[in-house]
Amino acid sequence: MAYSSLEQALVDLERAGMLKRIQTEVDPYLEMPAIAREAYLQNGPALLFEHVKGSPFRAAGNIFGTMERARFLFRNSLAAIKTAIQAKASPKDMALDFKHWPSLPFIGLHALPFKTISAPVLANECKLSDLPKLHSYPDDGGAFLTLPQVCTLPPGSTNVMKSNIGMYRIQISGNSYAGDECGLHYQINRGIAKHHQQALEQGKPLKVSVFLGGPPAHSLAAAMPMPDNIPEMVFSGILAGRSFRYKMYDGWCVSSDADFCILGEVQSELKPEGPFGDHVGYYSAEHPFPYMKVKHVFHKKNAIFPFTVVGRPPSEDTVFGNLIHELVGPMVPVSVAGLHEMNAVDAAGVHPLLIAIGSERFVPYRAREPMELHKVANALLGFNQASLAKYLVIAAREDSASLNVHDVPAFFTHVLERLHVERDLHFQTSTTIDTLDYTGTSLNHGSKVIISAAGEPVRTLGTSLTSDASDLHLAGGFTNPRQVAKGIIAIQATPQANISELSKALESFTARNSYPLITVCDDSDFASKTFDNWLWVTFTRSDPAKDIYGIRERIVQKHWTAEAPILIDARMKPTYQQPLEMPEPIMAKARDILEQNRGTK
Numbered sequence: 001m002a003y004s005s006l007e008q009a010l011v012d013l014e015r016a017g018m019l020k021r022i023q024t025e026v027d028p029y030l031e032m033p034a035i036a037r038e039a040y041l042q043n044g045p046a047l048l049f050e051h052v053k054g055s056p057f058r059a060a061g062n063i064f065g066t067m068e069r070a071r072f073l074f075r076n077s078l079a080a081i082k083t084a085i086q087a088k089a090s091p092k093d094m095a096l097d098f099k100h101w102p103s104l105p106f107i108g109l110h111a112l113p114f115k116t117i118s119a120p121v122l123a124n125e126c127k128l129s130d131l132p133k134l135h136s137y138p139d140d141g142g143a144f145l146t147l148p149q150v151c152t153l154p155p156g157s158t159n160v161m162k163s164n165i166g167m168y169r170i171q172i173s174g175n176s177y178a179g180d181e182c183g184l185h186y187q188i189n190r191g192i193a194k195h196h197q198q199a200l201e202q203g204k205p206l207k208v209s210v211f212l213g214g215p216p217a218h219s220l221a222a223a224m225p226m227p228d229n230i231p232e233m234v235f236s237g238i239l240a241g242r243s244f245r246y247k248m249y250d251g252w253c254v255s256s257d258a259d260f261c262i263l264g265e266v267q268s269e270l271k272p273e274g275p276f277g278d279h280v281g282y283y284s285a286e287h288p289f290p291y292m293k294v295k296h297v298f299h300k301k302n303a304i305f306p307f308t309v310v311g312r313p314p315s316e317d318t319v320f321g322n323l324i325h326e327l328v329g330p331m332v333p334v335s336v337a338g339l340h341e342m343n344a345v346d347a348a349g350v351h352p353l354l355i356a357i358g359s360e361r362f363v364p365y366r367a368r369e370p371m372e373l374h375k376v377a378n379a380l381l382g383f384n385q386a387s388l389a390k391y392l393v394i395a396a397r398e399d400s401a402s403l404n405v406h407d408v409p410a411f412f413t414h415v416l417e418r419l420h421v422e423r424d425l426h427f428q429t430s431t432t433i434d435t436l437d438y439t440g441t442s443l444n445h446g447s448k449v450i451i452s453a454a455g456e457p458v459r460t461l462g463t464s465l466t467s468d469a470s471d472l473h474l475a476g477g478f479t480n481p482r483q484v485a486k487g488i489i490a491i492q493a494t495p496q497a498n499i500s501e502l503s504k505a506l507e508s509f510t511a512r513n514s515y516p517l518i519t520v521c522d523d524s525d526f527a528s529k530t531f532d533n534w535l536w537v538t539f540t541r542s543d544p545a546k547d548i549y550g551i552r553e554r555i556v557q558k559h560w561t562a563e564a565p566i567l568i569d570a571r572m573k574p575t576y577q578q579p580l581e582m583p584e585p586i587m588a589k590a591r592d593i594l595e596q597n598r599g600t601k
Contacts, residue, residue, distance in 0.1 A: 002241035034590035036061030114243040119256035137277030142174020164191035165232035183273035187435035213259025259303035264292035280349035281312025343405035352539040354389035360396035370452035396454035418453040439543040447545035461487030462514035475501035482528035492524040
């Protein structure tokens with residue numbers, strides 16, 4: 001069905017047995033987000049909190065907590081979105097596929113935004129402090145909005161077809177914010193930056209509208225990596241099966257269907273924002289960011305405050321990512337020539353690790369080696385959000401028809417079997433990285449590496465470290481080698497242990513070519529316990545240029561080269577942020593409240 005409000009969607013979920021009401025009064029400080037996080041981990045239902053301490057408003061969490069629930073919410077429009085994307089990706093094939101002909105003329109009916117005369121969200125006004133003060137982790141700098149739709153227009157414009165709607169976190173309390181101020185944290189390479197830059201150049205205030213709630217499609221659209229020439233309002237209209245309804249209010253764009261609408265102006269100076277427990281599994285630190293003076297906080301009658309809780313993957317935003325991959329997959333080969341699939345690996349914190357499959361056809365009459373793959377990889381590092389990748393691992397489709405980017409362990413096995421360490425690593429140093437990544441030299445500054453593989457296998461990967469390690473001698477400070485997967489070892493090290501000494505010691509390891517990838521970490525038992533643990537530790541705790549080592553490494557014509565194995569120093573460094581941890585009493589209470597309300601309707 002085409003939802004006109006968040007409440008309508010939640011009632012629909014309740015009818016389907018996919019939502020539970022929490023009647024117990026809950027505290028938005030740690031307690032409410034912990035309950036939502038626990039519900040996600042239990043594969044549980046969406047939650048409607050009827051009584052939120054310190055706020056007159058209800059709150060809803062874990063709305064998109066499973067793929068089943070996300071598909072249910074968009075069950076009547078997913079097919080239309082997929083058809084529209086397929087038509088864009090392969091117009092010729094779509095024209096020849098007769099079964100889509102009847103639906104094509106109707107897909108665009110809801111694409112154009114619809115300007116309304118009135119807007120229910122403007123019916124009431126409150127203060128910023130009246131909203132639930134969602135404080136997700138103990139060291140967060142204050143309360144945050146975690147599921148906002150942040151809308152901007154070019155300064156002075158009222159043309160919504162030039163709008164940007166993104167999901168950028170909003171800090172509504174703490175630090176040095178006055179009661180009518182809130183922090184606006186947008187990361188590098190986000191659409192809002194263009195409008196902000198225009199406002200700065202023109203010396204005009206940037207008007208910002210923050211929508212909360214409304215049809216679920218509006219939230220998903222705000223999280224979508226849309227092309228610059230397609231406004232999120234268009235996508236949300238098609239996905240909702242109902243045009244995005246808006247009204248202009250004193251120069252601000254207002255979502256007529258939203259539950260809340262916060263209107264403000266970005267100020268010329270910056271203020272500290274953060275810390276915040278983020279989706280990579282660590283805190284992002286306090287930094288100067290733009291902030292806005294809030295002019296109005298509007299809300300509809302019986303408004304519901306939606307929120308999500310992020311943390312070490314998987315979390316609720318994992319479902320967003322999976323759904324987005326499912327929808328935009330057909331556009332990948334169209335967007336980057338020679339690219340077939342890509343996956344920003346959720347378990348590795350998304351942006352730290354991107355794996356991809358490309359074509360390698362440059363010299364078909366010789367033994368295959370990475371050549372076209374480098375062209376594809378460099379194009380990827382200039383493409384939309386893929387440009388934030390820190391490690392890009394790419395393989396040739398021609399080497400295996402069964403290879404796919406969603407079987408991450410098998411993908412690494414394929415790559416490591418074919419990797420020429422002396423040839424196939426290519427670094428970009430002193431470049432831009434994700435705002436949430438603290439492994440580089442400073443905020444947004446670090447390095448990248450392309451690791452490519454094409455051709456026949458050059459090694460058989462080791463599968464039994466117990467039998468292969470008879471002559472594995474480690475340098476001082478290195479202990480407890482553990483096998484992670486085929487060809488991958490985790491070695492524990494003290495903070496003072498010198499990797500160059502380990503590299504020297506490994507020269508005499510007879511089976512070292514069979515183990516081409518070694519992670520040096522603080523706890524090798526933890527890193528080797530699951531493949532996801534290894535992904536998270538290895539790629540969130542290392543900067544390629546600073547932390548990749550090899551055997552007998554050297555520079556040849558500006559190219560870094562070495563012998564196997566590659567060593568990645570993934571120990572926690574003093575400049576890194578701390579992993580997220582929740583106090584056990586809070587988690588225990590969250591489990592108790594879920595249990596107490598398990599039978600509620």
